[in-house]
Amino acid sequence: MTSPRPKLEAQLPDIRLELLEDQSPPAPSGFLRLVRRRYRAHYPDGSVSAPFTYDAVERTAMDAVVIVAHYFTENGQRCVYLRSAVRPPLLLRDSASEPVGSQLGGAGLWEVPAGLIEPAEARAAEGPQQTAARELWEELGFQLPPERLRPLGVPVYPTPGVLSERHYLFEVEVDPEARQEPGLDGSALERGGVVVAVELGVALEMCATGAIEDGKTELALRRLKDLVP
Secondary structure, eight states: OOOOOOOOSSOOOOOEEEEEEEOOOOOOSSSOEEEEEEEEEEOTTSOBOOOEEEEEEEOSSOOEEEEEEEEEOTTSOEEEEEEEEEOGGGGGOOGGGSOTTOOOOOSEEEEOOEEEOOHHHHTSTTHHHHHHHHHHHHHTOOOOOGGGOEEOSOOBOSOTTTOOOOEEEEEEEOOGGGOOOOOOOSOTTTTTOOEEEEEHHHHHHHHHHTSOOOHHHHHHHHHHHHHOO
16 A cells, blocks of 8 residues: 655645746757747736746657666675766856856766656656667676666656756666676667666665766665565
């Protein structure tokens, strides 16, 4: 039996956005599209804001999956798989604007596997699960049927201020002896990636100390600890 979702006594305010004009530039041929629109906000007391412009981005494959593959050692410790990732946008950060004492660490991160749900997959109810199985093979080297991957809580919006992307989180228990060389997706950024297995407690400590800086990875690891026996 599932527990009822906790509810706040406060309700979200009924603020309606009225689209006044789409000022988006012509769609480029790249991966992302800039969406620029003018809105007006209507508030519960009947007042209306001045028109304002809001920029966001869109892409053809909007949503993504996040997967935690795990197993138990002989002494009962749960281990999780991490993979190195190269994220070019990290190189765009300006060191001069960094808070005092922080340091830029290059473009590399430790992450759990993740990947975009392709449009054909998104049209099926089981699409996210199929994507998760595909990414599990491409990034870690485990070939498992989609039904082996189980939802890890409800989907979330990681960056709703700029992108309506939704993350579907999954967990799956794997046999370390069954792991093969990852299939990869042909991307230059996946080539040369390193796969490591660490105890869940160690991975969470890495999150706390900044050795793991990827937000979706920390959320998935914490949900695994909290939700999975």
